[in-house]
Amino acid sequence: MRLKYIDEFRDPELARRVVDAIRTSWGERPPMRLMEVCGTHTVSIARAGIRSLLDGAVTMVSGPGCPVCVTPDGYIDAAITLGKRPDTILATFGDMLRVPGRHSSLEKERSGGVNVRILYSPLDAVETAAGNPGKEVIFLGVGFETTAPSIAGAILSAAVRDIGNFSVLSSVRTIPRAMEALASDPEVRIEGFLCPAHVSAIIGSDAYLPLAEKFGVPCVVAGFEPLDILYGIYLLLRQKIRGAAVVENEYSRVATPSGNRKAREIIATVFRESDIGWRGIGVLPGTGLAIADAYSEFDAQKKFGVEIPFTEDKTACRCGDVLKGKITPRECPLFGNACTPAEPYGPCMVSSEGTCAAYYKYGVQ
Amino acid sequence: MPGDKILLSHGEGGKRTRELIRKVIAKRFENPVLSPLFDSALLGRLDGEIAFTTDGYVITPAIFPGGDIGRLAVCGTLNDLSVCGARPVAISCSLILEEGFPVETLETILDSMEAAAKEGNVTIACGDTKVVEKGNADGIFITTSGIGIVNDGWRPAPENVRPGDRVILTGTMGDHQAAVLIARNRLEIAAKVLSDVAPLSSMLLDILSSFGGSVRFMRDPTRGGVGVSLNEMAESSRVRIVLDESRLPVADEVRGICEILGFDPIYLANEGKALLIVDGSAAEPIVDSLRKTQYGLNAAVIGEVVKGSPGVFMKTVIGGLRAVDYPVGEQLPRIC
Numbered sequence: 001m002r003l004k005y006i007d008e009f010r011d012p013e014l015a016r017r018v019v020d021a022i023r024t025s026w027g028e029r030p031p032m033r034l035m036e037v038c039g040t041h042t043v044s045i046a047r048a049g050i051r052s053l054l055d056g057a058v059t060m061v062s063g064p065g066c067p068v069c070v071t072p073d074g075y076i077d078a079a080i081t082l083g084k085r086p087d088t089i090l091a092t093f094g095d096m097l098r099v100p101g102r103h104s105s106l107e108k109e110r111s112g113g114v115n116v117r118i119l120y121s122p123l124d125a126v127e128t129a130a131g132n133p134g135k136e137v138i139f140l141g142v143g144f145e146t147t148a149p150s151i152a153g154a155i156l157s158a159a160v161r162d163i164g165n166f167s168v169l170s171s172v173r174t175i176p177r178a179m180e181a182l183a184s185d186p187e188v189r190i191e192g193f194l195c196p197a198h199v200s201a202i203i204g205s206d207a208y209l210p211l212a213e214k215f216g217v218p219c220v221v222a223g224f225e226p227l228d229i230l231y232g233i234y235l236l237l238r239q240k241i242r243g244a245a246v247v248e249n250e251y252s253r254v255a256t257p258s259g260n261r262k263a264r265e266i267i268a269t270v271f272r273e274s275d276i277g278w279r280g281i282g283v284l285p286g287t288g289l290a291i292a293d294a295y296s297e298f299d300a301q302k303k304f305g306v307e308i309p310f311t312e313d314k315t316a317c318r319c320g321d322v323l324k325g326k327i328t329p330r331e332c333p334l335f336g337n338a339c340t341p342a343e344p345y346g347p348c349m350v351s352s353e354g355t356c357a358a359y360y361k362y363g364v365q
Numbered sequence: 366m367p368g369d370k371i372l373l374s375h376g377e378g379g380k381r382t383r384e385l386i387r388k389v390i391a392k393r394f395e396n397p398v399l400s401p402l403f404d405s406a407l408l409g410r411l412d413g414e415i416a417f418t419t420d421g422y423v424i425t426p427a428i429f430p431g432g433d434i435g436r437l438a439v440c441g442t443l444n445d446l447s448v449c450g451a452r453p454v455a456i457s458c459s460l461i462l463e464e465g466f467p468v469e470t471l472e473t474i475l476d477s478m479e480a481a482a483k484e485g486n487v488t489i490a491c492g493d494t495k496v497v498e499k500g501n502a503d504g505i506f507i508t509t510s511g512i513g514i515v516n517d518g519w520r521p522a523p524e525n526v527r528p529g530d531r532v533i534l535t536g537t538m539g540d541h542q543a544a545v546l547i548a549r550n551r552l553e554i555a556a557k558v559l560s561d562v563a564p565l566s567s568m569l570l571d572i573l574s575s576f577g578g579s580v581r582f583m584r585d586p587t588r589g590g591v592g593v594s595l596n597e598m599a600e601s602s603r604v605r606i607v608l609d610e611s612r613l614p615v616a617d618e619v620r621g622i623c624e625i626l627g628f629d630p631i632y633l634a635n636e637g638k639a640l641l642i643v644d645g646s647a648a649e650p651i652v653d654s655l656r657k658t659q660y661g662l663n664a665a666v667i668g669e670v671v672k673g674s675p676g677v678f679m680k681t682v683i684g685g686l687r688a689v690d691y692p693v694g695e696q697l698p699r700i701c
C-alpha cells in the first residue's frame with residue numbers, strides 16, 4: 001500500500017479495510033499494548049476516533065512526546081524569574097503560556113506585567129531582538145528534535161548578525177533514549193512503538209534500531225493522518241504475530257533511514273548533549289540539548305546565572321504516570337474533577353498536545 | 366482630509382469635533398433619522414416584537430483581507446438580529462479613536478460601514494465619537510447596537526429543536542479568522558484567504574419567509590466558531606447533535622493553514638455564516654435555496670439532531686466517533 005496524497009490518508013473505505021485487516025489478523029488474542037510516543041499522534045488518534053474503532057484488538061497508551069508536558073515546573077519558574085528582569089521580553093510558542101510552574105504561569109505573570117510575546121518561529125524572536133535593541137529577548141527553547149534545528153538556526157543567525165540582546169533558555173530534548181527508558185520499565189509493558197513522524201524526519205528511522213534490537217520491541221515510524229496511524233498499527237501487529245522486532249517506516253514519503261543530514265549537523269553545531277529532567281519521568285542522562293560553549297553568549301542560563309532545578313513534588317496529579325503510559329487519564333483521580341482544561345492541574349491537561357487534554361476534549365473513554 | 370491624523374481635540378466637543386462628525390462621519394451615513402443629529406434617533410412607530418442587540422469590535426489589523434472593522438461591526442449586528450428572525454431597522458455606531466489614527470483610514474472604514482448598511486437594508490441612526498490618548502487604544506474600537514422587528518410569523522428559537530432535525534451550515538468554516546491570522550502574523554503563506562464578513566439579513570429572512578416553521582433555530586458562528594455555537598445550541602435546546610466530518614465545508618486554503626498551525630477550523634471565527642437547525646424533510650430544499658444566494662453557495666447539511674443526552678459529537682471521516690467540546694481559551698499555535 002503506497003499512500004501519497006492527503007485525502008487518501010482520510011479515505012473512509014481504505015480505513016475500513018485496514019481496520020478489518022487489523023481485527024482479522026489479530027483475532028481473539030488479548031489487546032496488544034502499543035505506545036504512540038508523540039503528542040501530535042495522541043491528538044490525531046483522539047480526533048479521528050481511532051480507539052473506538054480498534055477497541056479490543058489494540059490498547060493505545062500515550063507517551064512522553066508532548067514537549068510542554070515533560071517540561072519541568074522548575075523551567076517555568078526560571079522563565080518567570082528571567083521575565084521579571086527589567087527590559088526583558090520573553091518570546092515563546094503559545095503552548096507554553098498556561099503551563100503551571102510551582103506558583104504561577106506565564107499567562108498569570110503576563111497579566112501582572114511580565115512582557116510575554118507569542119511567536120510562531122524562533123527566528124521571529126531574533127527579529128524582535130533586532131527591533132528592540134534596548135531590551136533583552138529571551139526565547140523559551142522548548143521542544144524535541146523537530147524544533148531543535150530552528151532554534152539552532154536562530155542562534156546562528158543572531159551570531160552572524162551580532163545581535164547581543166538575544167538568548168535562549170534551552171529545554172530542548174531528544175526522544176530515542178526516553179523511549180529506551182520506557183521500554184526497559186517493566187511496569188510500562190510496551191509491546192510496540194508508534195514512532196513520531198516529524199522527529200523521525202529529522203533523526204531518521206535508523207535511530208530506533210537500538211530500541212528494537214536491545215529491547216525486542218517492534219517500532220514503526222508513522223505519519224499523522226488517520227490512515228498513516230491505522231496502517232502503522234497494522235504493521236506493528238504484523239510484526240508481533242511474526243515474532244519480529246524491527247524498525248519499519250510507514251512515513252517514507254518524508255522520513256528516510258538516516259534523516260535530515262543538514263538538520264542534524266546544525267543541531268550538533270549549536271547544542272551539546274546534557275542530562276535533563278523530564279516532568280513525571282525523572283532525569284534522563286544525555287537526553288537534553290544544552291547550548292554548546294561556543295555559543296554560550298546566547299545561553300540565557302549562563303548569561304543571567306539562572307538555575308533550572310528539577311524536583312518532583314508528590315501530589316495527587318498523576319501526569320507522570322500518564323506520560324509513562326502506566327495509566328490512562330481517566331484513572332487519575334483529578335481528571336475531569338479538580339483538573340479540566342479550564343482549570344488545569346497538571347501539564348498533560350494544559351498542552352493542546354497533552355494526553356489528558358485530548359481525552360477530555362474528544363471524550364475518549 | 367488626506368494625511369490628517371485624529372487629534373485629542375477631535376474628541377473634546379468643540380469645533381473640531383463638530384467638523385469631524387459633520388464632514389467625515391455624518392456625511393457618509395446621511396439619512397433622515399441621523400441627519401438632524403438629535404440626542405436620540407427617532408425611529409417612528411415599530412410594529413412587531415422588538416429585537417435589540419449590541420456588540421463591541423476590536424480587531425488587529427483594522428483592515429484585513431476581505432474586509433475591515435467597519436464592515437465587521439455592521440454585519441455582526443445585522444447578523445445577530447437576523448438569526449433571531451428579526452428584520453433590521455436601525456443600528457447605532459459608537460467610535461473610540463486613538464490619537465494619531467489616520468483620518469483616511471477612518472474614512473475607508475466609514476465608507477465600508479455605509480456600504481454594508483446599504484447592502485443589509487438598514488439605517489445607521491445614531492452614533493458617538495470619543496478620542497483617547499495615544500497608547501490607550503488599538504487605533505479604533507467600534508460598538509454597534511441594533512434594533513430589529515420580528516413580525517408576527519414564525520420565530521426561530523431553541524425550544525423548537527427536536528430529534529430528526531438537521532443542521533445546516535451556510536458555507537465554509539473559518540475563513541474570517543484564517544484571513545486575520547495570516548494578516549496579523551504576516552505568515553508567508555501563498556494561499557489567498559479572504560474574510561467572509563457579510564450581511565446575511567436578506568438571505569436568512571428570505572429562507573424564513575419561504576420555509577417558516579421548518580427553520581427551528583439559527584445562530585451565527587462567530588467567536589469560537591461552529592464548535593462553540595453548536596455546543597451552545599445543543600445546550601439551550603437540550604439535544605444531542607452528531608456532525609458528519611466528511612460533510613463539513615472547509616476551504617482548502619483554510620484547511621492547509623490549520624494543518625500547519627495545529628488549529629481546528631471548527632473553532633475558527635466566521636463573520637458571514639449561519640448555522641440553521643431545520644426540519645429534516647426541509648433540509649435539502651433549504652440547502653438548494655441557500656446555494657442560489659451570494660453568501661450561501663457552499664451551504665451544506667453537516668449533521669443531525671439525535672436522541673440522547675445533550676452535547677455535540679462527530680462521526681469522523683474514517684468512521685470513528687468523538688466529542689466536540691468547548692475549546693478553552695484561544696487556540697494557540699503548537700510547538701511541533
